[in-house]
Amino acid sequence: MANPIQLAAPKADFTLTIDGAQALTLDLVGRVTATCGTVEDADHGDTLLVRLGAHTEAAAQRHQPPANVHLVNKWERALRRLERLPVATVAVATGSCHGPSAETLLATDYRIAGTDLRLRLPETGQSTWPGMAIYRLAQQLGVARARQIALFGPELSAWQALELGLVDEVAEDPQTALRAALDNLAGARGRDxxxxxxxxxxxxxxxxxxxxxxxxxxxxxxxxxxxxx
Known part of the structure; x- marks a missing residue:
């Protein structure tokens, strides 16, 4: 494993961080929207790094549903804007990645998981939240592969997420994997x-x-x- 003292952390052109225990709030919508605006207004830069996950006990708690459907609408529009950016989006997901952070993962281009990843879609009560994450699951995996996740919302390990195709690689050292991904994606904006x-x-x-x-x-x-x- 690379020594962080000897090897500087890889740096993307833009960065967004969402805690894995973060509930859906106007502040979260605002941060995603502001990041998208910064990327869209820039005339250079190829990659947006999206850091996801949490390593606290709070992350294990199930999320409460959002306050109202108007907040949900704002959130879905922010995610749609994220997945239409002119740059490549790279997610690094570690620890618990639940609720909005899991939804954000599905809106990124390249996904790196740490070996400790625990992935779960948003829930309401005991059921999977019927948001656009279900749409993205079906679009990306096909209905047959998405069915169990969409209907019953199990928590997935990093290796289960990899097998399903929800992440592109599982890395013991996500920083090293990120460095390779950023190198491969250099020039992404110019390549349309x-x-x-x-x-x-x-x-x-x-x-x-x-x-x-x-x-x-x-x-x-x-x-x-x-x-x-």
């Missing part, structure tokens, strides 16, 4: 990562004829950029 992400997200709900136009436009843009280079 947002365009490719959007085409991928739309593929499940768009038929071929409707998808062809946007794909051709993206191909034309890529060819023009290649010719200029």
């Amino acid at each position: 990562v947002a365009v490719r992400r959007r085409l991928l997200m739309d593929a499940a709900s768009t038929d071929f004829e409707e998808a062809l136009g946007p794909h051709l436009a993206a191909c034309d843009r890529a060819l023009r950029r290649t010719q200029v280079a």
Whole structure:
């Protein structure tokens, strides 16, 4: 394992931290929205690092439902904005990752889990919260693989999350894994990562004829950029 004294911590262009025990509040919505605004207003930078998780007893407690549906609407819009940013989003999830932090994980591009990760979607009472996390699960995993999580909301270990495809790698040293990920994602903004992400997200709900136009436009843009280079 790398010695943190000898090896500086990897640094992304932008950073967002959400405690794994964080409940859904206006403050949380505001922090996510403000981070998105900073990224969108910048004319450079390729990666947003999203740190998720908690290592306290409070993190093991089940979250209470949000105060009202208007807060939920603001939160869902903030997450939608996050997953449409012009940069690559890299999540590092360690410890307990419950509630809003778990929802945020599903809105990122590349996901690194520590071996101690415990992942659980938001709940209301004894049931999985019927928010857009269920939509993202079905979109990313398919209905068959998402069914047990969406209906019964079990807590998942890092290795279970990896097997399902909810995280991309499990690392004993997340910092080393993050450093490699940031190196691989250098130039993501210039390579139009947002365009490719959007085409991928739309593929499940768009038929071929409707998808062809946007794909051709993206191909034309890529060819023009290649010719200029």
